[in-house]
Amino acid sequence: MLKKKSSWHDGQAVDTLIGAQVVLHGDLQFSGGLVVEGRIHGRVFAAPGQPATLTLGEAGLIEGVVDVPVVIVNGRIEGDVRATERVELAPRARVSGNIHYKVVEMRAGAVLVGQLMHLAEGEPAQAAAPVPAQLDALPEAANA
Template identity: 65%
Template sequence: MLKKKSEQFDGSVDTLIGPQVVIRGDLEFSGGLHVEGRIIGKVIATEGGKAMLTLAEGGVIEGEVHAPIVALNGSLTGDVHASERVELAPKARVRGNIHYKVVEMCAGATLTGRLIHVDSLPAEHVVEGGREALVEAA
């Protein structure tokens, strides 16, 4: 199921982090990023572009993730912010909150944290005349 969805992404894998690679520090990417190794730091997709992060079964990320599409089958410690969708495959192990628009979770995946739905139209807090109001962005 995870592989089929990955093939639907219109970009290919632009960057591969192999199983023997350890990256310490923040990583910014665009296009397709496939992680089989270990990243210790934030993983952030460049704003405005199409991007997908795939964390393979043996892959590990220790840090926040910000990307439109996130497909997990490895171990992730940190919050996930996905503007489009999150896929949790059977071997996914997530310790952190998942902010999602659409989520798919297979049997066997584990999440130690919260699932937080992000509305398609974000709300903003506005202070008017000393009062705080919640206004939907257009």
């Protein structure tokens, strides 16, 4: 029987890696650790009742709604984010959409074009509709 092993990325367990040369069209459901260095055009969400962490690298881009317990962003997201546990916006993070969060950490240099909305205890874990991309209008986003 094969045993599933996780590797590690910046202290986080990685079960799945989407490399920089990968472009995925469609929705992606996962559990465990997912690192995205490529592009996803579609919804990214955690399997119900499973722990999940999404790490979006500097070169990564997600165009769609993200609905994952733990979200770590250092790339671009064009759509709403719902992090039922925690969201971290690293210095090169660019988010065009609303962020629904329980705990948020935003580093200097991160850009948010949207609203931060705190999730109350017991609030259902379903994401809002995606918003149109507005990041290209920001001068610093063109250099990202």
